[in-house]
Amino acid sequence: MNDMSGKPQYRVVGTRPVRPDGIDKVTGKAVFSADHFVAGMIYGAILRSPHAHARIRSIDTSKAAALPGVKAVVTGADFPALKSMEVDLGEGGGDIVDMSVNCMARDKVFYDGHAVAAVAATSASIAAEALELITVDYEVLPHVTDLAAAMADDAPVLHARMRTKGLDTPSDKPTNVSMRFVMEKGDVAAGLARAKVVARGSFSSAPVHQGYLEPQACTVAYNSDGQVQIWASSQGAFMIRTVTAQVLNLPIADIRVTPLEIGGGFGGKTVIYLEPVAVLLSKKSGRPVRLAMSRSDVFRATGPAPGTICDVAIGCDENGIITGAEVTFSGSAGAFPGSGTHPAAVCSLAPYKIPDYRIVGHDVVTNMACTAAYRSPGAPPIIFAVESIVDELAGKLGMDPIDLRLRNAIQEGDPSPSGVPFGPIGLKEMLEAAKVHPHWSEPLEANQGRGIAAGYWPNFGGQSTASVSLTDDGTVIVTTGSPDIGGSRASMAMMAAEVIGLPYDSVRATVADTSSIGYSMLTGGSRTTFATGKAVVEATEKVVDGLKARAASIWGVDAGAVEWAGGEARCTAQDKEGTLSVRELCGKGGPISAEATVNPPDPGPGIAVQIVDVEVDPDTGTVTVLRVTALQDVGRAIHPSYVEGQMQGGVVQGIGWALNEGYVFNAKGQLDNAGFLDYRIPVASDLPMISTVMIEVPWPSHPFGVKGVGEAPICPPMGAVANAVSAATGVRMHHLPMSPDRILTEVAAAQ
Amino acid sequence: MQKILVSTTVNGETCEFACEPDTSLLDALRTELRLTGSKEGCGSGDCGACTISLDGEMVCSCLVLAAEAQGRTIGTVEGIAEGSALHPLQTRFLEHAALQCGFCTPGFLVAAKSLLEKNPDPTETEIRYWLAGNLCRCTGYDKIIRAVQHAAADLRQERTGA
Numbered sequence: 001m002n003d004m005s006g007k008p009q010y011r012v013v014g015t016r017p018v019r020p021d022g023i024d025k026v027t028g029k030a031v032f033s034a035d036h037f038v039a040g041m042i043y044g045a046i047l048r049s050p051h052a053h054a055r056i057r058s059i060d061t062s063k064a065a066a067l068p069g070v071k072a073v074v075t076g077a078d079f080p081a082l083k084s085m086e087v088d089l090g091e092g093g094g095d096i097v098d099m100s101v102n103c104m105a106r107d108k109v110f111y112d113g114h115a116v117a118a119v120a121a122t123s124a125s126i127a128a129e130a131l132e133l134i135t136v137d138y139e140v141l142p143h144v145t146d147l148a149a150a151m152a153d154d155a156p157v158l159h160a161r162m163r164t165k166g167l168d169t170p171s172d173k174p175t176n177v178s179m180r181f182v183m184e185k186g187d188v189a190a191g192l193a194r195a196k197v198v199a200r201g202s203f204s205s206a207p208v209h210q211g212y213l214e215p216q217a218c219t220v221a222y223n224s225d226g227q228v229q230i231w232a233s234s235q236g237a238f239m240i241r242t243v244t245a246q247v248l249n250l251p252i253a254d255i256r257v258t259p260l261e262i263g264g265g266f267g268g269k270t271v272i273y274l275e276p277v278a279v280l281l282s283k284k285s286g287r288p289v290r291l292a293m294s295r296s297d298v299f300r301a302t303g304p305a306p307g308t309i310c311d312v313a314i315g316c317d318e319n320g321i322i323t324g325a326e327v328t329f330s331g332s333a334g335a336f337p338g339s340g341t342h343p344a345a346v347c348s349l350a351p352y353k354i355p356d357y358r359i360v361g362h363d364v365v366t367n368m369a370c371t372a373a374y375r376s377p378g379a380p381p382i383i384f385a386v387e388s389i390v391d392e393l394a395g396k397l398g399m400d401p402i403d404l405r406l407r408n409a410i411q412e413g414d415p416s417p418s419g420v421p422f423g424p425i426g427l428k429e430m431l432e433a434a435k436v437h438p439h440w441s442e443p444l445e446a447n448q449g450r451g452i453a454a455g456y457w458p459n460f461g462g463q464s465t466a467s468v469s470l471t472d473d474g475t476v477i478v479t480t481g482s483p484d485i486g487g488s489r490a491s492m493a494m495m496a497a498e499v500i501g502l503p504y505d506s507v508r509a510t511v512a513d514t515s516s517i518g519y520s521m522l523t524g525g526s527r528t529t530f531a532t533g534k535a536v537v538e539a540t541e542k543v544v545d546g547l548k549a550r551a552a553s554i555w556g557v558d559a560g561a562v563e564w565a566g567g568e569a570r571c572t573a574q575d576k577e578g579t580l581s582v583r584e585l586c587g588k589g590g591p592i593s594a595e596a597t598v599n600p601p602d603p604g605p606g607i608a609v610q611i612v613d614v615e616v617d618p619d620t621g622t623v624t625v626l627r628v629t630a631l632q633d634v635g636r637a638i639h640p641s642y643v644e645g646q647m648q649g650g651v652v653q654g655i656g657w658a659l660n661e662g663y664v665f666n667a668k669g670q671l672d673n674a675g676f677l678d679y680r681i682p683v684a685s686d687l688p689m690i691s692t693v694m695i696e697v698p699w700p701s702h703p704f705g706v707k708g709v710g711e712a713p714i715c716p717p718m719g720a721v722a723n724a725v726s727a728a729t730g731v732r733m734h735h736l737p738m739s740p741d742r743i744l745t746e747v748a749a750a751q
Numbered sequence: 752m753q754k755i756l757v758s759t760t761v762n763g764e765t766c767e768f769a770c771e772p773d774t775s776l777l778d779a780l781r782t783e784l785r786l787t788g789s790k791e792g793c794g795s796g797d798c799g800a801c802t803i804s805l806d807g808e809m810v811c812s813c814l815v816l817a818a819e820a821q822g823r824t825i826g827t828v829e830g831i832a833e834g835s836a837l838h839p840l841q842t843r844f845l846e847h848a849a850l851q852c853g854f855c856t857p858g859f860l861v862a863a864k865s866l867l868e869k870n871p872d873p874t875e876t877e878i879r880y881w882l883a884g885n886l887c888r889c890t891g892y893d894k895i896i897r898a899v900q901h902a903a904a905d906l907r908q909e910r911t912g913a
Contacts, residue, residue, distance in 0.1 A: 018845045019845075021853070022845040026828075026837065026840075026850070026853075027828065027831070027832055027837075027841065028787070028789070028828035031787070032787075034781075034791065035787035037785070125771060211888050212852070212854075212888055213790070213798060213852070214792065214854045215792070261852075261854075263792075263853070263854025263855075264851075264854060295793040295795065485851070486889060487848070641894070642848055644848070645848050645894060646851075648890060648891035648894070649888070649889045652891030653891075675793065675795055676792075676793050676798050676886060677797045682891075684878070684880075684885070684892040684895070684896065685876075685883040687879070687893075690891050
């Protein structure tokens with residue numbers, strides 16, 4: 001941990017209390033999405049396409065509907081026709097028509113696992129039996145799951161009306177390339193021409209899944225007056241409300257979504273799959289309906305992160321000063337557009353001052369489940385490619401890779417990718433800390449290597465509402481609309497406790513349903529502690545103002561003669577003395593409450609640096625991760641343990657992305673590894689402890705200096721692991737995952 | 752389908768439930784007994800979120816048929832605390848921030864309790880291998896391993912103190 005000297009002294013912020021939902025979660029009482037039971041509830045099930053690409057000629061559900069116990073059957077024909085409209089969900093979003101078709105196929109299926117029909121029955125086993133009685137007549141079409149193949153001129157086209165947006169010369173040819181995006185500054189050719197040394201490479205990565213442990217599930221009750229209750233876990237109850245209403249043409253106020261505990265999301269629960277289907281099943285049956293995914297459904301039909309192809313060239317002068325860079329990449333979006341092309345471009349070169357650069361991104365549809373956000377959506381595999389080339393440059397120059405990065409590292413005042421100058425940003429501080437960290441000088445043995453990489457993610461602000469209510473006895477309730485995905489109820493309570501001057505245990509934080517608090521954007525973009533935290537602080541400040549006004553009226557003094565400190569009002573008028581506690585003030589005239597809504601446009605950026613040591617078995621290509629040190633500019637750690645947890649979790653997901661994880665499709669375009677046995681996420685025995693170094697460079701537009709911390713830590717690991725593997729083997733790695741066979745292949749090719 | 756009546760002991764209490772022949776023990780615990788602390792993360796024995804103890808042995812309850820529970824003794828996460836007194840593992844998980852979303856936590860607690868009953872002083876490597884069948888996607892395992900190490904020390908101290 002970094003030296004904390006010189007920072008403001010807080011009572012609660014920076015301590016490590018137990019989260020308010022903690023005991024529920026260690027005793028089995030916490031209610032997750034599939035744990036909620038409603039009286040009269042029946043069970044839904046979804047029939048999914050076995051084909052990667054097919055036209056639906058007809059669906060016969062008559063036998064299923066006739067099975068005793070079946071109460072409702074739904075197909076695409078039950079969904080209203082919609083007009084094309086972009087829906088911005090903050091992190092992610094897309095066309096509402098695509099979202100509807102992704103919930104239930106209409107005339108075509110676009111991937112193995114695409115929903116084609118649903119039933120609801122009095123038991124799960126009857127529902128499963130009913131699915132087998134549904135006959136779908138498919139005309140199987142040629143499919144394409146591979147990114148490069150999908151971009152070829154003769155590729156099977158998923159959407160006949162798709163034309164590439166953003167081409168210099170518009171083309172009327174049907175294509176799978178939905179968009180081309182260019183971001184440039186200066187003259188890249190001149191920049192690279194000025195370089196003394198240029199490093200280049202072509203990289204690729206397989207699609208990966210967020211791998212949250214809790215499969216999607218919901219329970220829905222549709223009432224005959226049109227009002228709908230939805231109980232579900234997601235990253236945004238308001239997001240569920242908005243999209244369900246738009247997909248089904250329902251008034252938004254008729255839908256009430258109660259957020260249940262969420263078993264991981266990482267971006268993957270910023271979209272919906274089940275809720276509109278369950279609404280229709282509940283409407284047809286007149287019964288509450290539970291709909292839940294299996295693990296195989298989750299892998300086949302919910303959004304992975306895109307696979308990528310990326311070419312990088314970076315040049316520098318003899319002193320290691322970067323003169324120019326060129327990045328050209330493509331991402332596989334799955335069935336519908338949106339692979340995070342823009343954020344990938346923004347992040348790719350962001351850590352470095354580069355006078356001349358050009359970044360070109362392509363968004364490409366493929367016959368795979370539609371991609372969804374995954375922690376820094378779009379950016380990590382492109383950062384892997386760039387950080388590999390930065391490492392290569394250091395090697396060519398014979399320069400320490402930290403020194404090379406230090407010479408080019410951005411700092412406050414340098415232009416950010418958007419052109420706006422960076423605010424306070426701790427990249428140089430992190431690199432300096434990495435250089436003197438004992439890890440950097442730890443001796444290595446044969447077949448071992450050390451890698452370092454940096455990674456940037458801009459973070460998000462967005463709209464948040466918070467309400468703060470005092471009670472008769474002076475305890476405090478904080479309510480927000482932001483689902484708590486990793487301890488945010490604790491940090492909300494801590495910030496409120498700090499502002500009002502009460503102990504942490506006197507403040508209880510909850511997450512409300514969509515009819516009980518004002519609109520809040522989903523939990524994503526590392527925004528909750530920043531934006532929702534800001535709303536909590538503003539609402540608490542309003543409550544303190546109310547307490548001061550009441551104290552002033554009790555004392556008969558001007559409000560200016562009351563100061564608030566240590567959780568009580570103090571009279572500063574010359575002839576009067578006295579203090580009044582929250583409890584005393586609430587006891588005289590009733591509890592005080594306040595609400596605040598914020599929409600901050602200026603989140604602090606996320607930036608991280610990681611050092612990884614590996615050992616590569618030269619006979620098998622197996623990689624063992626020996627040591628990891630994760631550094632991050634966290635702005636201000638409200639709850640340091642939970643910040644460390646974000647860092648450690650991000651690192652380990654990145655290690656999985658680097659070494660094990662990747663979608664494998666068979667010749668029919670079906671996902672071949674739709675389970676945790678074959679899609680292998682890191683397990684405890686794969687890993688060492690993950691050391692963390694929190695660097696606090698406070699962000700001025702947050703009352704305590706918070707920068708979002710959730711996403712940046714997944715940006716460096718693939719580059720850091722790849723650079724370590726390259727150091728151990730002497731061979732540059734170009735493909736993720738670096739599975740043993742890939743490593744042996746790359747080593748053999750280099751020899 | 753004819754249902755089977757099963758009589759069993761769960762967390763020290765005898766109970767009965769009716770199940771279909773192909774119902775998993777996990778489904779019976781969750782749906783018939785409403786013990787929803789045990790989670791279904793995969794349904795195929797790969798994630799460990801449904802870990803319970805069956806006659807003292809750690810098993811994935813999604814891989815056991817409910818009918819097999821007849822006459823046996825089951826322990827779930829709901830039975831780890833004694834009344835409102837938390838087990839040292841539960842306390843240490845909270846203090847060490849060993850959970851983020853908390854979905855895998857019940858399985859980890861049952862598995863770690865089983866480890867410490869067999870091996871009161873495990874090494875870090877022994878803990879990591881014992882818990883390798885329990886997936887956590889949030890924490891990177893670091894804080895879970897530390898929580899188990901500290902709980903093991905607490906339990907050893909309790910034993911020597913008593």
